[in-house]
Amino acid sequence: MDIDLAELSAAELLARAEANVAVRRQGEVDQLLLALAWCDRNSADPQNVPGAVPVSRGGDRLVRIGGDGTPEVAELCVAELAIAFEAGHVGTHHLVAAALDLRHRLPLLWQRVLDLAVPAWLARKVASMSRDLDRTAVGLVDAAVAAAVGQSPTRILRLAEAKVIEADLAAHRARVAKDAAATGCWLSRPRPGDLVDPTSATGEAATRRISAKLPAGAAVELDAVIDDLADALAAHQDLADEEQPATRGQLRAEALALLADPHAAAAFLDGLHDPAPEQRPPGPRRKAVVHVHVSALALTGLLPGVARVEQLGPFLLDQLGRLLGRRDITLQPVLDLAAVTxxxxxxxxxxxxxxxxxxxxxxxxxxxxxxxxxxxxxxxxxxxxxxxxxxxxxxxxxxxxxxxxxxxxxxxxxxxxxxxxxxxxxxxxxxxxxxxxxxxxxxxxxxxxxxxxxxxxxxxxxxxxxxxxxxxxxxxxxxxxx
Known part of the structure; x- marks a missing residue:
């Protein structure tokens, strides 16, 4: 800033904030224009260069980064542009694809971006959503979104989504069928910094989330089983004086955690009807491999007790004990990172x-x-x-x-x-x-x-x-x- 903002009145600060929107959007447009100029500079076929390494041996080649109707670009040129932008190769690849889509497939929306009427990130999102459409069908999306400029980003994205579906109903039916087959179950893995970032939506200092994609019927049945078990847990809470009862969400989470050990869940349910249920032998546990990085000073108490578990993030030492307490532990030798061979x-x-x-x-x-x-x-x-x-x-x-x-x-x-x-x-x-x-x-x-x-x-x-x-x-x- 060229002035002391503390000296501005409230109205002047707001005026500067409004002016900053145009400055910020112009910077994003300039980045797209630079990406397009770089693509134009690298549009010749690298295989026509004398002595070019054949594609079969990893040599450079022309590829279509954007959607149908965009020009081809030398595949390996994007990496150097990413370095200039101080960005990752994959992220820059997505930016280049969106820039090509906007210029060659979404000209009405592109003009609105150049006029600074639409933020570049929103236009890039529309370009990504519509990339699988052919150059004719994508015109429906372009006209609808360009006409909706001025509405909120959420409304524009919903409109674009609807137009993408409308432009190719057969493709969307195929997406629905593919999604129906994409079942699975996953454990959340926090990104570095999430555990202590108060603004992170995924920060989990003591918990992890299990997410699953199930057929609708199985999902409903599992939800009912969790509800039934949560009801049983609620009816048999043993609360101390002044202790608050568990919330419904906590009870459902406890029920799901109990299902992780089917024998314990069965024993609990049997115990509701039989004060002394027959003990069932525990079933075999599947071994899990976790890589834990922890300082010897932390183990001796000379440093804060924090360990790093690969793919799961930082753990307090007492958390680590609970994590490993249910596992058979095999120790691996420590790598000496100062060693040289x-x-x-x-x-x-x-x-x-x-x-x-x-x-x-x-x-x-x-x-x-x-x-x-x-x-x-x-x-x-x-x-x-x-x-x-x-x-x-x-x-x-x-x-x-x-x-x-x-x-x-x-x-x-x-x-x-x-x-x-x-x-x-x-x-x-x-x-x-x-x-x-x-x-x-x-x-x-x-x-x-x-x-x-x-x-x-x-x-x-x-x-x-x-x-x-x-x-x-x-x-x-x-x-x-x-």
């Missing part, structure tokens, strides 16, 4: 792979949002087989970069449209990777995130160093052992 083979040993993933917390591609699942292990310094002069010990902790399969392919085959330079990555420390994109954007990735850097080059173009343009906490720690 190297081997002469091409494949990274399992311990090297695990250490690299644990050090970095997942994918090391710039601005990646990927986790620890399904990662390739790349050699930042390319592996050269010994028969061709490669030195010994090329594979190890100091030459190991966890990458998703998509990012691995982008790093390997993402080149300039003329076939020129590609991605360069150097592991400058055990927990730091310096990237240079085909067009010269510099980034350093550490466990603390991605930091933009200015790349220093020698007269011949060789990268000789970097200047950190936006320092971040922990970056120096990651680089101190380079």
């Amino acid at each position: 190297s081997v002469d083979a091409y494949e990274h040993p399992a311990l090297v792979r695990e250490r690299a993933i644990q050090r970095m917390g997942g994918d090391v591609f710039p601005h990646s949002t990927g986790g620890t699942a399904r990662l390739d292990m790349d050699h930042p310094e390319p592996y050269v087989p010994p028969p061709r002069g490669g030195p010994p010990g090329q594979t190890g902790d100091r030459n190991a970069a966890p990458l998703t399969r998509t990012h691995h392919r982008i790093k390997t085959h993402g080149h300039l449209p003329d076939g020129g330079g590609g991605y360069q990555v150097r592991q400058v420390a055990l927990t730091a990777y310096r990237w240079v994109t085909p067009h010269g954007l510099g980034r350093v990735v550490t466990p603390h995130g991605t930091t933009p850097v200015e790349i220093l080059r020698a007269p011949d173009g060789t990268v000789i160093g970097e200047v950190y343009t936006r320092p971040r906490y922990g970056l120096e720690l990651a680089l101190e052992h380079r």
Whole structure:
């Protein structure tokens, strides 16, 4: 801000707030226009470049990112744009698809976006909802939504949803049939930060949610069983003085938890009619594997007692005891993340792979949002087989970069449209990777995130160093052992 907001009157503050809407929307429009210009710049077929890597070997190719009627774009070009936006590759891919849809399939809505009458996020949502329609049918959605500008976002989305269904009834019937077959049951997995974020709708410090998609009849029957068991629990509450009775929701939750042990549920129900029911032998338990990260200092009480359970999030030590109390525990050896080894083979040993993933917390591609699942292990310094002069010990902790399969392919085959330079990555420390994109954007990735850097080059173009343009906490720690 160019002025002290504290000096403005209430009316002036509101006027600035109104003006800010246009500024914010213009920034979002500019981002869409940049994405479209980048697509136009990368619309030539990469396979026509002399010496292009064949598609069968992972080479770049033209793909249609948007819906029917949008132009094709070089598949691997989106990654570098994502880096420039300091965003994830998948999120930028969705933004590019929406921008192409708006310009080529939803021209009436696109014009309203350019006029700043519709926020870009809302137009992008409509584009995503209607992407499966052909270029003719999508016109029905475009006309209806453009005419509804000025209504609330909720109403516009409901209108768009109705028009998408109307434009292709057969496709919606197929969606209904597919959804009817998509049954399942899932345990909630909180995202990092949710447990202590008061604004999070999914924060669960002591509980987890079970969600399920069931056939309607089975869902109704299960609901009735839970209700019956909750009624029995309510009738047999043993309340101490001044203790509040459990709410209906708490009773239903207790009933569902009781159903997790069918023998205990049956014993409870039998006990309602028989004061001394026959004890049933417990059935076999299915083993569960959980990975728990906890400091030895926490176990001894010298640090706060918080452990991290993979896929479930942070747990207090007493919560951890309850989690593990119903399991047969097998201890696995602790990984020493400071250990460094190297081997002469091409494949990274399992311990090297695990250490690299644990050090970095997942994918090391710039601005990646990927986790620890399904990662390739790349050699930042390319592996050269010994028969061709490669030195010994090329594979190890100091030459190991966890990458998703998509990012691995982008790093390997993402080149300039003329076939020129590609991605360069150097592991400058055990927990730091310096990237240079085909067009010269510099980034350093550490466990603390991605930091933009200015790349220093020698007269011949060789990268000789970097200047950190936006320092971040922990970056120096990651680089101190380079």
